[in-house]
Amino acid sequence: MPSTQDVYSALKSVPMPELGADKDVVSAAAVRNLVISGGAVSFDLVLAIGDGVPEERVQERQAACESAVKGLAGVTSVHVKTSVRPVPVANQRSIMPHVKHVIAVASGKGGVGKSTTAANLAVALHRQGHRVGLLDADIYGPSVPTMFGVSGRPEPAGEKQIHPMHAHGISLMSIGFLVDPDTPMVWRGPMVHGALTQFMEQVVWGELDYVVVDMPPGTGDAQLTLTQKAPLSGAVIVTTPQEVSLVDARKGLKMFEQVKVPVLGIIENMSYFVCNSCDAEHDIFLRGGGRRAAEEMSVPFLGEIPLQSGIAASGDGGLPIVLSAPESAASKAFLELASTLHKRLGHAGAEPSGLQSMAWKD
Numbered sequence: 001m002p003s004t005q006d007v008y009s010a011l012k013s014v015p016m017p018e019l020g021a022d023k024d025v026v027s028a029a030a031v032r033n034l035v036i037s038g039g040a041v042s043f044d045l046v047l048a049i050g051d052g053v054p055e056e057r058v059q060e061r062q063a064a065c066e067s068a069v070k071g072l073a074g075v076t077s078v079h080v081k082t083s084v085r086p087v088p089v090a091n092q093r094s095i096m097p098h099v100k101h102v103i104a105v106a107s108g109k110g111g112v113g114k115s116t117t118a119a120n121l122a123v124a125l126h127r128q129g130h131r132v133g134l135l136d137a138d139i140y141g142p143s144v145p146t147m148f149g150v151s152g153r154p155e156p157a158g159e160k161q162i163h164p165m166h167a168h169g170i171s172l173m174s175i176g177f178l179v180d181p182d183t184p185m186v187w188r189g190p191m192v193h194g195a196l197t198q199f200m201e202q203v204v205w206g207e208l209d210y211v212v213v214d215m216p217p218g219t220g221d222a223q224l225t226l227t228q229k230a231p232l233s234g235a236v237i238v239t240t241p242q243e244v245s246l247v248d249a250r251k252g253l254k255m256f257e258q259v260k261v262p263v264l265g266i267i268e269n270m271s272y273f274v275c276n277s278c279d280a281e282h283d284i285f286l287r288g289g290g291r292r293a294a295e296e297m298s299v300p301f302l303g304e305i306p307l308q309s310g311i312a313a314s315g316d317g318g319l320p321i322v323l324s325a326p327e328s329a330a331s332k333a334f335l336e337l338a339s340t341l342h343k344r345l346g347h348a349g350a351e352p353s354g355l356q357s358m359a360w361k362d
């Protein structure tokens with residue numbers, strides 16, 4: 001009987017050139033629900049949103065997977081169920097109709113660097129020439145105002161809408177712009193649903209290529225509301241290498257799968273530490289946990305962000321590290337993340353039509 005590992009290794013020989021020269025069906029997370037029973041192997045081949053696999057290639061890709069697995073010792077039959085996920089079309093949505101892609105940045109727990117990742121991803125996408133917004137959906141611990149060095153109140157736009165704030169070329173919205181930071185958490189609880197919905201529906205985001213959403217930590221009600229309501233193209237899960245945080249990351253992954261939002265991948269933050277004096281990379285935690293979790297869950301691994309002393313200072317100083325130290329290892333990881341996501345999503349959405357007006361509800 002072949003092992004799971006054998007099957008994955010064989011499938012890694014089936015390339016996904018649409019996603020990049022080094023991509024294969026496993027690293028593209030196209031292989032799901034692998035079941036091995038005796039010599040019978042079955043799995044789903046999900047050619048997900050943005051893969052851009054031309055229709056005439058779908059059959060061919062499936063056949064390549066079948067023959068790769070058939071070649072393994074002990075395999076008697078291979079059953080592949082192939083599906084192609086539809087691509088959501090931006091201008092057919094009523095929520096954020098002129099935004100091509102909404103990307104959630106999520107984590108199972110706080111303090112793993114979710115806001116840092118969301119802010120730097122937004123800046124990195126902007127640096128790569130895209131029009132970008134950042135929605136701080138972390139009602140309990142908004143960090144966008146500090147990370148972008150912005151204070152003050154948003155301008156109203158007519159009776160029912162408000163304009164986003166702006167810094168470093170990014171359109172920004174956060175509960176931190178609307179309520180006094182000293183408002184007790186207990187008051188904010190009931191506001192969560194309303195505030196998040198309003199941020200999506202009543203902020204004049206305008207025509208943007210990407211809106212990055214800094215999600216509240218965890219997998220509770222607020223997260224479910226957002227994932228169900230927001231027109232998410234996909235989610236990025238941030239984790240640290242430690243086991244506790246990985247357990248939470250897996251929960252996050254399950255939540256997005258439940259609501260059928262594609263998980264674009266896992267990124268590992270505070271992966272290793274580069275010391276200033278010797279330039280060596282020190283693995284102070286168990287580096288590689290994020291990569292293993294990604295492989296185990298069949299989602300792409302999106303990179304490692306080192307622990308870097310400049311990150312905390314730049315976050316507090318209103319200038320994300322991609323701007324304050326663009327050559328640093330962390331910045332390179334964020335820029336790489338941005339280009340990977342754009343490669344995955346960039347060609348999937350339709351051009352904003354510019355014809356529909358923003359829809360909102362009372």
Ligand SMILES: Nc1ncnc2c1ncn2[C@@H]1O[C@H](COP(=O)(O)OP(=O)(O)O)[C@@H](O)[C@H]1O
Nearest residue numbers: 110111112113114115116306307308311312315
């Ligand atoms: N790679 C990193 N290196 C150094 N400090 C970091 C790194 N990632 C995050 N931090 C710091 O850790 C703290 C928590 O990060 P934050 O992004 O706010 O996490 P979360 O949004 O998940 O709660 C912040 O002070 C941030 O500046």
Ligand SMILES: [Mg+2]
Nearest residue numbers: 114115138143
């Ligand atoms: Mg945060």
